[in-house]
Amino acid sequence: MPHVHPALVIFLSLAALATSCTEKEKSSLLQFVAELSQDGGLTNSWENSTDCCRWEGITCSSDRTVTGVFLASKSLQGHISASLGNLTGLVCLNLSHNSLHGDLPLELLSSNSIAVLDVSFNLLNGDLQVLEKSTLRSLQVLNVSSNFFSGHFPSPTREAMKSLIALNASNNSFTGQIPTVFCVSAPSFAVLQLSYNQFSGRIPSELGNCSMLTSLNAGHNNLSGSLPDEFFNITLMEHLSLHDNQLEGTLNGISRLKNLATLNLGGNMFSGNIPYSIGELKKLVTIHLDHNSMSGELPPTLSNCTSLITIDFSSNNFSGGLKEVNFSNLPNLKTIDLMLNNFSGTIPESIYSCINLTALRLSSNKFHGQLSERIGNLKSLAFLSLVDNSLTNITSALQILSSCRNLTTLLIGKNFKNEAMPKDDAIDGFGNLRVLFLNDCSLSGKIPLWLSKLTNLEMLLLYNNELTGPIPDWINNLIFLFHINMYNNSLTGEIPTALMSMPMLEKDKVAPKPFELPIYTRSRQYRMAISFSTMLHVGRNNLTGVIPEEIGQLKALVSLDLRSNKLIGVIPQSICNLSNLEALDLSGNHLTGTIPIGLNNLHFLSKFNISNNDLEGPIPINGQLSTFPNSSFQGNPKLCGPMIARYCGSAETTITTNVTKNIDIKVISAIAFGAFFIVGVMYDQIVLSKAFC
Incomplete structure (x- = not known):
């Protein structure tokens, strides 16, 4: 929010000298608390017998009038009482960051004294049309952001809000066009925040009448069309953010906004080049033109914006080399993001003069060659992504980058094709590294010992290489490692028991630490390591032996991939202890025995595959496994169950059983007849013997 008018600050400072309030105002405050369903302990704090000017959150003027109610973040629930409208001297009302619901009472909006009204971050709803009936002639700051207001934003009378300086209605569900009435009715109107709503249509040309406007944020709406020429008349504009709309056209008039410090037009459909006149924006600190359709080379005049701290031109069609831009003239730069463009040539040496750089992303371009030793000058560099060049x-x-001691995130996959993994004695450093992506390089060799020195490593991606040899036992020394992907290599040997005692696969991850830039994988954006799943992916290798029973210790696992190896033995019963599993793939091995019935209790399991093994017996039903298609089980000819249309009580089995029963009856009959015959013959012999004697 903006700075409050200086006279207001003085007025509120005098309020601290207050000693008491009137009985009428005390009654109004108590009525407000009484109508809450949850008062955050205010009832006990506000005692009838005490001076209400000493109550928590209350300030008064020297004439015993309540001038301020500051009850932000007090866990208040319920509706806002109309009784607050009886506080005729109220200047500042802050009820933000609570759980208040319902409408804003008209009695409150009819106040002739309130200068600052902040009800942001609540559960308030309605269409706010009550503003059209309000008479907030003294209102300077109105903050209704982060609520559930909807409908067209109201157009109050010119007289009603003639003192308005700042309006924040972000993060609601307002529709219609951007309101412009304040540009005429409020001569000092300076701040308009409308982001994360559903405003639509073009940017109204009437905004050009807001001659005092210094900040406009209307990002994340449904705005379309080009920027009107009148818009560039707002020469006092310092912060302009229209990101994530459907705006189009070129930026040819942008240099007229000479006071711009922040320019964020990312996530639109702007096209054309960055104009040479961009260099006239001497005060520019942050520029975001990412995710547009802009093209051409970067103008050398960008070097004239010497105050720049952040440059984000990612996801466009920019091309050419970067040598025309002299980054040496931009000593304050901390972030450069040029991901997903068509830049070519070598990485310009002038970038390495930006000694304050903390994040550099040049991934998915056409840069070639070797890294310059000068990159070691970037002692503050924490995030580096050079993927897919x-x-x-x-x-x-790696030898050069090891001198960047502050590196925490290093993404260099899809480079160095068909080279050998550096030998153990070649690499040192990287003591602060938390994330290492070395995937899709077709690297040969073994998993190197120097990785064991990266004791702060949390994420290790080595998939789609040609690494050989066993998974080393030292891996469990990486006590923070929770995201392991070695998929599609040529690793051999058994699954080491050391892998079954990885601390972060057994318990919750460490505290969240944000990346300097978000990491993109498969169209998803991750802003911190904790957002990645706890995983162990060693599928598509040449691993042998059994799945260790100790795998049940890895209770934090969300994804387990052991597919396409040469594993034998049974599916261990302990795997049913992995209650957080969402994905389990054991397909393409030589597993035998039955499917553990306890897998049915893995209620988060959404991806499951045990196909192409030698499993047998019935598939457990009446649980999670019954939700998966037959492709999850196929290739196991001895399995039976309704999921694969091979019923465990089939007709073939019944026929076989009946045949067996018939054979048994005949055998029993034959034995009985034989016994009877023998007994009969023996009896006759006895009788004849007696007769002859």
């Missing part, structure tokens, strides 16, 4: 000499690159 044509860089060479991985050993040299």
Whole structure:
């Protein structure tokens, strides 16, 4: 929110000298608390016998008038009482960050004294049309952001809000066009915050009448069309954010906004080049033009914006080299993001003069060659992404980067194609590294010992390489490692028991630490490591032996992939203890025995595959496993169950059983007849013997 008018600050400062309030105002405050369903302990705090000017959150003027009610973040629930409208001297009302619901009472909005009204971050709803009936002639700051207001934003009379300086209605569900009535009725109107709503249509040309406007944020709406020429008349504009709309056209008039410090037009459909006149924006600190359709080379005049701290031109069609831009003239730069463009050539040496740089992303371009030793000058660099270029000499690159002691995130996959993993004695450093992506490089060799020195590592991606040899036992020394992906290599040996005692696969992850830039994987955006799942992916290798029984210790696992190896033995019963599992793939092995019935109790399981093994017996039903298609079980000819249309009590089994029963009856009959015959013959012999004697 903006600074409150200086006279208001003085007025509120005098309020601190107050000693008491009137009985009428005390009664109004108590009525407000009485109508709450949850008062956050105010009833006990506000005692009838005490001076209400000493109550928590209350300030008064020297004439015993309540001037301020500051009850932000007090866990208040219920509706806002109309009794607050009886506080005729109220200047500042702050009820933000609570759980208040319902409408804003008209009695409150009819106040002739309130200068600051902040009800942000509540559960208030309605269409706010009551503003059209309000008479807030003294109102300077209105903050209704982060509620559930909807409908067209009201157009109060010119007289009603003639003192308005700042309006924040962000994060609601307002519709219609951007309101412009304040541009005429409020000559000092300076701040308009409307982001995260459903405003639509074009940017109204009437906004050009807001000659005192210094900040406009209407990002995350449904605005369309181009920026009107009148818009560039707002020469006092310092902060302009229209990100994530459907705006189009070029930026040819942008240089007229010479006071711009923040320019955020990302996530639109702007096209054309960045105009050469961009260099006239001498005060520019942050520029976001990401996720548009802009093209051409970056103008060399960008070097004239010497105050720049952040440059984000990612996800466009920019091309050419970067040598025309002299980054040496931008000593304050902390972030450069040029991801997903068509830049080519070598990485310009002038970037390495930006000694304050903390985040550099040049991924998914056409840069080639080797890394310059000068990148080691970037002692503050924490985030580096060079993914998907044509860089060479991985050993040299890692040796150079090891001098960047503050690196926490290093993403260099899809480079160094068909090279060898650096040898153990070649690499040192990276003591602060938390994230390492070395995927999709077709690297040969073994998992190197120097990785064991990365004791702060949380995420390790080595998938889609040609690594050989066993998974080393030292891996459990990486006590923070929770995201392990070695999929599609040529690793051999058994699954080591050391892997079954990884601390972060057994318990919750460490506290969240945000990345300097978000990481994108498969169209998803991650802003911190904790957002990635706890995983162990070693599928599509040449691992042998059994799945260790100790795997049941890894209770934090969300995704387990052991597919396409040469594993034998049974599915261990302990795997049913992994109650957080969402994905389990054991397909393409030589597993035998039955399916543990306890897998039915893995209620979060949404991806499951045990196909192409040698499993047998019935598939457990009446649980989670019954939700998966037959492709999850196929390739196991001895399995039966309704999911694969091979019923465990089939007709074939019945026929076989009946045949067996018939054979048994015949055998029994034959034995009985034989016994009877023998007994009969023996009896006759006895009788004849007696007769002859």
